[in-house]
Amino acid sequence: MAETETTQPKVAVRRKLQAGPLSRGDKWFFRGISAAANFAFVLVGLILTFLLIQAWPVLQAQGFGFIFGSTWKAEDGAKVVMQLGPMLWGSILIAITGIVLATPMAISFAYLIVFLLPKRIAKIATTLIDLLAALPSVVIGLWGLYVFTPVALHWAAILNRSLGWFPLFHVKDPSRPLTDSPFLAGWIVAVMIVPIITSVTREIFSQLDQGLINGALALGGSRFSVLRRVIIPNSAPGILGGILLGLGRAIGETVAILYVLQLSFNINWYSILEPRGGAVASWILARFGEASPAEFKGLMAAGLVLFVITLIVNSLANLIVNRSKANR
Amino acid sequence: MSNLVTASTLSAENISVWFGERQVLEDVNLVFPGNKVTALIGPSGCGKSTFLRTLNRMHELIPGAGLAGSVLLDGNDIYGPDADVVDVRINVGMVFQKPNPFPTMSIRENILSGLKLSGRKIQNADELVETSLRRASIWNEVKDRLNDQALALSGGQQQRLCIARSLAMNPKVLLMDEPCSALDPGSTRRIEETIGELSESMTIVIVTHNMQQAQRVSDQTAFFLADENIPGGVVEFGRTEDVFNNPVDTRTNDYVNGHFG
Numbered sequence: 001m002a003e004t005e006t007t008q009p010k011v012a013v014r015r016k017l018q019a020g021p022l023s024r025g026d027k028w029f030f031r032g033i034s035a036a037a038n039f040a041f042v043l044v045g046l047i048l049t050f051l052l053i054q055a056w057p058v059l060q061a062q063g064f065g066f067i068f069g070s071t072w073k074a075e076d077g078a079k080v081v082m083q084l085g086p087m088l089w090g091s092i093l094i095a096i097t098g099i100v101l102a103t104p105m106a107i108s109f110a111y112l113i114v115f116l117l118p119k120r121i122a123k124i125a126t127t128l129i130d131l132l133a134a135l136p137s138v139v140i141g142l143w144g145l146y147v148f149t150p151v152a153l154h155w156a157a158i159l160n161r162s163l164g165w166f167p168l169f170h171v172k173d174p175s176r177p178l179t180d181s182p183f184l185a186g187w188i189v190a191v192m193i194v195p196i197i198t199s200v201t202r203e204i205f206s207q208l209d210q211g212l213i214n215g216a217l218a219l220g221g222s223r224f225s226v227l228r229r230v231i232i233p234n235s236a237p238g239i240l241g242g243i244l245l246g247l248g249r250a251i252g253e254t255v256a257i258l259y260v261l262q263l264s265f266n267i268n269w270y271s272i273l274e275p276r277g278g279a280v281a282s283w284i285l286a287r288f289g290e291a292s293p294a295e296f297k298g299l300m301a302a303g304l305v306l307f308v309i310t311l312i313v314n315s316l317a318n319l320i321v322n323r324s325k326a327n328r
Numbered sequence: 329m330s331n332l333v334t335a336s337t338l339s340a341e342n343i344s345v346w347f348g349e350r351q352v353l354e355d356v357n358l359v360f361p362g363n364k365v366t367a368l369i370g371p372s373g374c375g376k377s378t379f380l381r382t383l384n385r386m387h388e389l390i391p392g393a394g395l396a397g398s399v400l401l402d403g404n405d406i407y408g409p410d411a412d413v414v415d416v417r418i419n420v421g422m423v424f425q426k427p428n429p430f431p432t433m434s435i436r437e438n439i440l441s442g443l444k445l446s447g448r449k450i451q452n453a454d455e456l457v458e459t460s461l462r463r464a465s466i467w468n469e470v471k472d473r474l475n476d477q478a479l480a481l482s483g484g485q486q487q488r489l490c491i492a493r494s495l496a497m498n499p500k501v502l503l504m505d506e507p508c509s510a511l512d513p514g515s516t517r518r519i520e521e522t523i524g525e526l527s528e529s530m531t532i533v534i535v536t537h538n539m540q541q542a543q544r545v546s547d548q549t550a551f552f553l554a555d556e557n558i559p560g561g562v563v564e565f566g567r568t569e570d571v572f573n574n575p576v577d578t579r580t581n582d583y584v585n586g587h588f589g
Contacts, residue, residue, distance in 0.1 A: 118391065211428040215490070218386055218422040219497060220414045220446030229445055233432040 048307065055301035058082060066301060070267050074295035082298035084305065086267040090182065090278020091306075094257065095250035097186025097272055098193060099243055105190070106197035106246075107239065111227060113198075114205040115213075126202070133195035141256030144188040149260060152187050153178055156273050171273050180262035182277040188256045193246030200242030200321060204235040241321030248314040252306060254281035280306045335362035335531045336500035338383065338420070339400045344559070345378055345387065346394030352378055354559040356397075358550055360501070365523060365532045367542035367568065370552030371589035375560030376535050379552070380503050383533065384420035385413050401500065414446050421499035425506040427486035429478035429493070436474040438489055442497045456496055464492035465522050484515025491522065502526065504534040508541065520545050539584060543572055551580045 021027045059066055062082055069083025109129060113122045156178040163169040171178065208231060216226040232239070257279045263286060264276035284299045284306075291299055338360040345353040353375040360366050368376040381387040383399055385406060398405045406416045429438050439457045443450045450456070457474065461467040466488040470481070478489055487507060494502060504523070508516040523532060523545045536542050542549055549571040554560030564571055564580040575581045583589050 209428070211424060211426050212430060214386065214389070215424060215428040216430070216441070216445055217389065218384060218417055218424075219442035219493065220418040220448075221442075222414065222445075222447070225445045225447065229441065230430060230432075234430075236432075 048304075051300055051304040051307060054297055055304040058297045058301040059304075062298075062301075067305065070265050072265050072298075074292060074298060080294050080298075082295070082301075084280065084283075084302050086265045087263070087278035087280045087283045087302070088305065089267060089269070090261075090263075091251050091280045093268070093270070093272065094182050094185045094189055094253075094261075094277065094279055095247050097182055098189030098250045099246060101186060101190035102194045102197055102246060103239075103243055106194050106201055106242070107232070109194070109198045110201035110205050111231070113202055126199075129195050129198050132191070133199075137192065137253065137256040140188060140192055141259040144184070144191075144256060145259040148187065148191075149179065149184060152184050156181065156183050159183075160273050168270055169273055170271050172271075176275065178273050178275060180260065180275040180277075181273050182261065182268065183272040185257045185261040185277060185279065186272065188260055189250045189253055192253060192256065193249050196249060197239070197242040197246045200245060201235065201239050204238030204242075204324065205231065208234060235324075237320055237324035241317050241319075241324060244313055244317030244320065248310045248317060251313065252281055252310050253279070254285050258282040258285055335529060336402045336419075337362050338501050338531055338533070340379070340383065340397065341400065342397035343379065343382060343399070344396040345375065345382060346392075347390065348392035348394075351559040352554070354561050356562050358562065358565060360531050360533055362531050363527055363529075364547040365527050365534065365545050367546035367549045368533065368535045368552060369537075369539070369542050369549060369583075370554075370560070371583070372537075373560075374552040374554040376550075376552040377505055379560075380422075380505055380533060380535050383501070383503055384422050385416050386422065418442070418446060418448075418497045419499055420501045420503060421494035421497055422503045423487070423491050423494055423505065423507045426510055427483055427490050429481070429486050429489050431477065431479050433478060434475045435470050435478050435481070435489060438478045438493050439496045442493060446497075460492040460496040461489075463495050463522075463526065464488045465518060465525070466492060482515070484511045484518065487511060487515065487519060488522065491519070495526075499530065501531045501533065504532065506535050506537060509537060516541070539572070539586075543568060551575075551577075551583060553579060553583075 021030045061080075062069075065081075065083050067083075067088060068085050069081070070085040071081045071083050073079070073081045109125070113125050117125060159169045160171055160174060160178065164171065164174070212230055212234065213226060216230040221229070261279060261282065262276050263278055263283055265278075266276060268274050268277050280302050284302050287295060287299055340356055340358045340360075343353060343356040344351065356379060358366070368380065370376050378387060382395060383406075387393050387395065395407070398407055400406070401416075401419060405411060406420070430441055433441060436457050439460050440450055440453060442448075458467060458471075461470060466485060469485060470476075470489075473480075478486065481489060487510075491502075491507075508519055511519070520541065523534065526532060527547075534542075534545065546568045548566060549568045550565040551563045551571060552560050553563045564575060564577045566576075571580060572584050575584065
């Protein structure tokens with residue numbers, strides 16, 4: 001009987017292989033690491049829960065009007081109407097303006113640093129631009145208000161004079177100074193997001209296959225035509241990811257915008273030189289100090305909307321950046 | 329050989345090359361007559377690829393690059409004050425070691441990319457695409473998928489696409505920097521055949537590590553050699569048969585017989 005057993009074919013059991021901790025110390029290391037990682041998830045979850053609890057009654061009472069309407073009446077006694085539309089659109093308008101201004105600057109910086117400047121100077125330039133990202137936004141806001149506004153006002157006036165017929169640069173009353181506009185806020189935001197877009201673009205540029213660039217130059221390409229037809233098309237997904245990362249920051253920007261923008265619920269769809277606009281985060285900051293308990297909840301709801309938007313934008317950005325890295 | 333077109337003569341006179349302070353080539357004198365294929369051979373680091381890049385002004389893209397001497401294309405110095413770099417690179421095309429088709433462009437766009445990059449007008453685009461691909465012997469393989477991405481092609485096909493891309497600029501001289509070193513034997517053979525056909529209408533300079541290849545494709549051969557602290561230079565230059573079968577210098581003899589390098 002024993003012999004028949006041995007003649008049966010052996011079936012190897014399939015095991016799942018996993019790289020685990022290599023020592024007792026490793027075990028604690030693994031626990032520490034996963035605790036830290038989980039902590040980040042838990043923290044985001046807790047913030048989201050807190051905002052949801054605070055915001056839910058408001059969202060329920062206001063319905064879709066909270067996002068699309070444009071009235072904000074939260075004084076005591078009267079019927080409370082809280083509709084965020086103009087602030088929400090204002091955030092987007094400013095972010096787009098900022099990105100349109102920042103992207104060419106960032107691509108130029110990245111190109112200079114990777115392809116033109118000598119290594120030593122490129123390093124210094126990189127440090128300086130990264131330093132710009134570390135500046136507190138209050139500082140940029142104050143600089144924007146006192147130093148930059150007069151300059152940008154000049155540009156705004158030129159734009160309005162020469163392209164005022166175009167709705168984007170149209171102003172109802174050109175005799176008034178063009179202060180407090182989404183254009184100014186857009187510039188401030190641009191200054192703040194240039195470092196992010198530059199650093200992502202720089203990374204993507206430096207990973208480019210030098211063979212492609214040499215090939216293009218050997219075919220008689222100029223510096224500019226090679227940038228336009230080879231470097232940018234081959235880095236486009238990465239640059240787009242950098243732009244979205246910048247967008248995430250632009251939409252959430254608060255203090256700096258408050259200095260240079262007049263917040264108004266009279267919605268401004270596209271006249272970027274018009275002295276009124278909106279920004280969700282700045283609105284929260286502006287109202288926070290004097291808000292009634294009811295309005296406080298409304299501001300929390302505004303915070304929730306902002307949180308969700310930035311979460312989506314950032315996730316999308318990371319997805320795109322990672323994918324374009326993986327493709328190399 | 330009935331359709332032979334008299335091609336340009338390229339000549340390098342007293343070429344010395346530096347990377348920063350380090351001299352890598354000294355006093356190279358070579359003449360590349362029209363319709364001839366010249367092979368540049370020698371061990372790694374002897375400066376043959378660097379020399380090749382001085383022939384279409386690609387060397388100057390390296391920071392700290394230095395050069396002495398002159399390169400004449402039909403008698404005109406390509407480094408002269410009146411020479412236009414873009415014109416030089418159009419007249420002297422280049423094919424690289426690693427196939428480098430532009431990944432974001434289709435096969436057709438790759439062929440036309442040189443004209444776009446150099447800001448030249450495109451006339452009879454379809455005809456130009458077909459002729460260029462035919463001259464690089466890849467037309468039959470890609471004629472039904474000209475709008476496909478270039479990266480969909482095999483390595484050998486990509487390299488022939490790159491040859492076709494250079495040919496679309498109608499260069500007088502074609503420089504090839506180890507064009508087959510990343511390819512399989514079949515693709516290598518086809519490119520060697522293409523080189524033979526192309527020499528009927530242009531001048532070709534090819535850097536190769538492959539002795540057999542040099543013997544198969546070239547009419548004349550230059551043997552480069554460098555030593556520690558001694559910049560590279562040409563040890564021997566002559567008809568390919570002579571360099572391989574009857575070398576004058578013992579170092580050439582040792583190298584072509586595989587004793588070093």
